[in-house]
Structures are given as C-alpha cells and as structure tokens.
Amino acid sequence: xxxxxxxLKANKxxxxxNLYEKKLKNIIVDSNLELIICPxxxxxxxxxxxxxxxxxxxxxxxxxxSHTGENTAEQLSSLNVKYALVGHSERRGPFKEEExxxxxxxxxxxxxxxxxxxxxxxxxxxxxxxxxxxxxEKQISHIINEVPDYKREKMIIVYEPVWxxxxxxxxxxxxxxxxxxxxxxxxxEYYDLALPVLYGGSVNENNIEExxxxxxxxxxxxxxxxxxxxxxxxxxxxxxKNH
Ligand code: PGA
Numbered sequence: 001x002x003x004x005x006x007x008l009k010a011n012k013x014x015x016x017x018n019l020y021e022k023k024l025k026n027i028i029v030d031s032n033l034e035l036i037i038c039p040x041x042x043x044x045x046x047x048x049x050x051x052x053x054x055x056x057x058x059x060x061x062x063x064x065x066s067h068t069g070e071n072t073a074e075q076l077s078s079l080n081v082k083y084a085l086v087g088h089s090e091r092r093g094p095f096k097e098e099e100x101x102x103x104x105x106x107x108x109x110x111x112x113x114x115x116x117x118x119x120x121x122x123x124x125x126x127x128x129x130x131x132x133x134x135x136x137e138k139q140i141s142h143i144i145n146e147v148p149d150y151k152r153e154k155m156i157i158v159y160e161p162v163w164x165x166x167x168x169x170x171x172x173x174x175x176x177x178x179x180x181x182x183x184x185x186x187x188x189e190y191y192d193l194a195l196p197v198l199y200g201g202s203v204n205e206n207n208i209e210e211x212x213x214x215x216x217x218x219x220x221x222x223x224x225x226x227x228x229x230x231x232x233x234x235x236x237x238x239x240x241k242n243h
Pocket of ligand 1: 167
C-alpha cells in the first residue's frame with residue numbers, strides 16, 4: 001500500500017472547503033494508493049465521502065473530559081478520522097511539543113483505532129552540522145520504545161526535513177533515498193518492523209517526477225500543493241504510474 005497525505009493546515013474557509021470537497025469526491029483513485037485528507041479540524045464534518053480517508057492534523061493527549069479547546073481521539077474517531085498527524089515540526093516548534101507529549105497523543109490515537117502518522121526530520125542547523133542521522137535515530141527510538149509492541153505496526157513514518165517545508169527546496173534524490181533507507185534499517189534492526197516511510201517537504205507537481213524514482217518510499221505528504229485539487233490529481237497519477 002502507498003499513501004498520499006494532504007495536509008491543508010490552517011487554510012481555507014467553510015465555503016471554499018465545501019467546494020474543495022465536491023471536487024475531491026471526483027478525483028480518480030486506486031485501491032493501492034490511499035489518499036488521506038487532513039482538513040482543518042472545525043471542518044472535518046464536511047469530508048465524509050468514500051473517495052479518500054480522513055486524517056486529523058493533531059489529536060489531544062487527553063481523553064474525554066474537562067479539557068477546554070482540545071479535540072480528543074474519541075471525538076475525531078466519531079467523525080470518521082482514521083489517521084492523525086503527530087510530531088509535525090509546526091507543532092514541535094511553536095507549541096513546544098516534546099516527545100513525551102507526542103507519545104501521549106500516539107497512545108490516545110491508538111486507543112480510538114486512529115493510525116498515527118509520525119513526522120521526523122532535521123532542521124537546517126542540524127543538517128549543516130551533519131547530525132541528520134543522529135536526530136532521526138533519536139526521534140524514532142524515543143517514540144517507538146514507548147509504543148506497545150502489538151500496536152507498532154500501525155504507524156506511518158514521514159521523513160520531512162524542517163528546512164524543506166514551504167521553502168521550495170528539497171534534498172537530493174540520493175539524500176532522500178539514503179535517509180529513508182537509514183530509517184527503515186533502524187526500524188527493522190531495532191524493532192523487527194517494516195513500517196511505511198513517506199517523504200514530505202515542498203513536494204509539488206514539478207518535482208514529483210523525480211521524487212517517484214526513490215524506490216524505497218511508500219508515499220508523500222503535500223502541504224502547499226494540496227490546496228489545489230488539480231495538483232493533487234496530477235501528483236496522485238504520477239505516483240500511481242510509477243508503482
Ligand atoms: P509543504 O508542507 O508541502 O508546503 O512544504 C509539507 C508539510 O508541512 O507537511
């Protein structure tokens with residue numbers, strides 16, 4: 001199974017999203033390439049057709065109860081959410097989300113049968129200091145060690161270098177390939193698992209042609225490019241053609 005995850009972030013208002021969803025319903029999809037849409041949380045209810053799976057951009061580390069402003073895994077699940085983004089750098093940075101918080105979120109997601117999509121990746125300074133592999137290893141082991149064995153296989157990993165988000169810059173094809181191989185090697189050697197690993201960060205309809213040549217990848221995450229349905233369809237078709 002391959003994946004194409006669309007992260008709409010905090011973009012678009014209700015009317016735009018109604019229109020967006022109407023077009024999304026008509027995208028031609030294939031059962032081997034799962035299309036996952038992560039709309040802004042207040043508008044999850046608009047996204048209820050069968051053409052795609054629904055993801056949330058976050059999930060609370062709390063369960064149901066007195067937690068003002070939170071969206072719990074139980075509530076997201078009741079809106080048909082099947083996947084939740086966790087560890088995105090836009091949460092780790094501005095919201096100071098530590099790994100202990102990410103672990104709580106992952107546990108809550110699992111409890112409601114939501115699959116975590118876990119983001120890892122180095123920032124620009126770490127890249128310049130050649131610390132990428134060290135960072136990736138730490139981000140993987142801190143999380144997976146805490147997830148019960150029998151649930152680990154339900155996780156999707158995204159290699160998303162922080163410096164590539166929204167910048168138009170992507171790593172070289174050989175760098176992506178080496179990083180993804182490294183991630184898969186750690187997961188297999190330490191945990192005896194084969195988890196899907198996706199790439200995210202400035203993926204667009206122009207660079208997808210070369211990105212799909214990275215055989216070890218199991219899919220992609222789109223931010224900016226997911227705002228236009230025609231871009232999603234173009235990228236979707238290119239991935240599908242290549243696998
Ligand atoms: P981008 O965002 O495609 O706009 O770089 C990706 C992401 O933040 O997941």
